[in-house]
Amino acid sequence: EAGVAQSPRYKIIEKRQSVAFWCNPISGHATLYWYQQILGQGPKLLIQFQNNGVVDDSQLPKDRFSAERLKGVDSTLKIQPAKLEDSAVYLCASSPSDTYEQYFGPGTRLTVT
Amino acid sequence: QKEVEQNSGPLSVPEGAIASLNCTYSDRGSQSFFWYRQYSGKSPELIMSIYSNGDKEDGRFTAQLNKASQYVSLLIRDSQPSDSATYLCAVGAYYSGYALNFGKGTSLLVTP
Numbered sequence: 001e002a003g004v005a006q007s008p009r010y011k012i013i014e015k016r017q018s019v020a021f022w023c024n025p026i027s028g029h030a031t032l033y034w035y036q037q038i039l040g041q042g043p044k045l046l047i048q049f050q051n052n053g054v055v056d057d058s059q060l061p062k063d064r065f066s067a068e069r070l071k072g073v074d075s076t077l078k079i080q081p082a083k084l085e086d087s088a089v090y091l092c093a094s095s096p097s098d099t100y101e102q103y104f105g106p107g108t109r110l111t112v113t
Numbered sequence: 114q115k116e117v118e119q120n121s122g123p124l125s126v127p128e129g130a131i132a133s134l135n136c137t138y139s140d141r142g143s144q145s146f147f148w149y150r151q152y153s154g155k156s157p158e159l160i161m162s163i164y165s166n167g168d169k170e171d172g173r174f175t176a177q178l179n180k181a182s183q184y185v186s187l188l189i190r191d192s193q194p195s196d197s198a199t200y201l202c203a204v205g206a207y208y209s210g211y212a213l214n215f216g217k218g219t220s221l222l223v224t225p
Binding site for chain 1: 117147155156158159162201203210211217
């Protein structure tokens with residue numbers, strides 16, 4: 001069974017630029033999560049989708065971050081404009097419906113200069 | 114603010130010893146508890162889950178849960194250098210839509 005796929009793996013941008021990350025969850029997993037992990041911290045939930053609907057986006061900085069999950073499969077997370085403090089690893093995870101057991105992708109390491 | 118607290122470490126143990134990792138949580142509505150292992154530069158990997166008070170054993174790993182004390186721990190027996198990683202405690206509550214709240218992680222170093 002293929003795992004969660006993410007791209008790109010690494011991205012370096014200047015502040016005020018925009019960037020987008022892509023995630024393809026495990027086949028059949030209805031729930032998709034985006035987390036931000038700053039160095040030395042645990043993952044922090046940004047947004048949770050159930051199929052193509054948003055379950056929780058309370059910690060998503062909506063003035064600069066946006067996310068969508070078209071057709072309930074792939075998802076993109078966008079930052080526009082980026083700030084220095086957005087430097088982090090962005091992790092995508094997926095899980096079957098009605099379960100806590102999440103499977104993480106390899107992450108995208110973002111550096112904002 | 115729902116908090117999940119872990120000692121950041123590093124916790125250093127000799128090879129073959131028992132490593133004990135601890136986690137406390139503030140939300141009494143929490144009902145599901147997880148330990149993830151994260152190697153440097155890699156993504157978190159689920160290694161243990163526990164839902165009821167008491168102990169749960171899986172190979173060299175034992176998770177312990179005490180809901181009254183709001184405390185969960187992970188014991189690693191016969192620690193190996195390959196166990197050196199950051200261990201993340203994660204907590205879920207029924208009203209969170211299965212989202213998890215993670216602690217900052219404890220860094221474990223197993224020395225040969």
